[in-house]
Amino acid sequence: MTALLAVEGLTKSFGGVRALDECSFEIAEGSVGALIGPNGSGKTTAFNVITGYQAADAGGLTFRGRAVRRPDPCRLQRLGLARTFQQPRVFPGLSALENVVLGRNQPWHALLRDRVPGPDRRRAEELLDEFGLAAHAHMPAGRLSYGQRKLLEFAGVLMAEPVLVLLDEPTAGVNPIMVKTMEDHIRRRHAQGVTFLIVAHEMQFVMSLCDPVIVLDHGRRIACGAPGEVQKDPRVLDAYLGD
Numbered sequence: 689m690t691a692l693l694a695v696e697g698l699t700k701s702f703g704g705v706r707a708l709d710e711c712s713f714e715i716a717e718g719s720v721g722a723l724i725g726p727n728g729s730g731k732t733t734a735f736n737v738i739t740g741y742q743a744a745d746a747g748g749l750t751f752r753g754r755a756v757r758r759p760d761p762c763r764l765q766r767l768g769l770a771r772t773f774q775q776p777r778v779f780p781g782l783s784a785l786e787n788v789v790l791g792r793n794q795p796w797h798a799l800l801r802d803r804v805p806g807p808d809r810r811r812a813e814e815l816l817d818e819f820g821l822a823a824h825a826h827m828p829a830g831r832l833s834y835g836q837r838k839l840l841e842f843a844g845v846l847m848a849e850p851v852l853v854l855l856d857e858p859t860a861g862v863n864p865i866m867v868k869t870m871e872d873h874i875r876r877r878h879a880q881g882v883t884f885l886i887v888a889h890e891m892q893f894v895m896s897l898c899d900p901v902i903v904l905d906h907g908r909r910i911a912c913g914a915p916g917e918v919q920k921d922p923r924v925l926d927a928y929l930g931d
């Protein structure tokens with residue numbers, strides 16, 4: 689399979705902290721990859737640099753076979769790369785439905801003028817239904833539970849019909865039932881052809897869902913492979929247990 693996303697030598701420092709250190713990996717089209725590693729190992733920074741929320745100091749990436757010279761979040765979203773955030777980012781004062789509609793990159797004034805195109809509105813309603821949030825469609829998103837906000841953010845990024853979705857800890861801080869719900873949604877979308885790269889800490893979730901598993905430690909990629917291999921890798925055990 690061809691690489692949908694390839695990152696090469698990504699490096700990013702914050703003052704004296706090297707958050708990413710010549711980090712390289714590839715995500716094949718059609719896969720569900722995991723990006724794991726101890727706290728502070730650079731996972732979120734990798735997402736931020738790939739999606740253009742932060743500029744890399746060095747290194748580069750290709751997406752869909754094209755070099756992305758200066759990653760820009762909106763441009764990448766139009767090309768089919770979407771992401772969620774470790775702390776779900778929703779507009780708390782807007783309804784759940786409006787939040788999902790905004791995933792399509794609507795001009796904000798379209799909402800005020802009630803000029804959201806009918807097809808977009810219907811699509812957002814379908815997504816809310818799919819994600820079990822239809823009953824909350826007109827509730828301010830800020831009143832949803834933490835797990836529901838994570839689901840809402842996921843539903844929102846699907847409005848743009850992405851080919852690659854980066855999920856930053858979709859299962860952290862949510863109850864076990866919600867973890868299963870999230871897994872089901874990922875599996876369903878994967879079956880429809882969406883590729884994923886997921887930051888997660890729950891090993892059972894990662895081991896049952898993801899291949900390859902890419903492991904970061906101090907910003908470096910220390911392992912990459914099938915879950916069974918990575919789990920036995922002494923460098924990985926050392927990274928988690930060592931310091």
Ligand SMILES: Nc1ncnc2c1ncn2[C@@H]1O[C@H](COP(=O)(O)OP(=O)(O)OP(=O)(O)O)[C@@H](O)[C@H]1O
Nearest residue numbers: 702705707725726727728729730731732733734774
């Ligand atoms: N904006 C920033 N300013 C300064 N240091 C930062 C910034 N963002 C990240 N860092 C540092 O870079 C390193 C990597 O952080 P990052 O958030 O990417 O790790 P992570 O693997 O996502 O961790 P976690 O599992 O806790 O979410 C850490 O040492 C962190 O403190």
Ligand SMILES: [Mg+2]
Nearest residue numbers: 731732733774
């Ligand atoms: Mg993080």
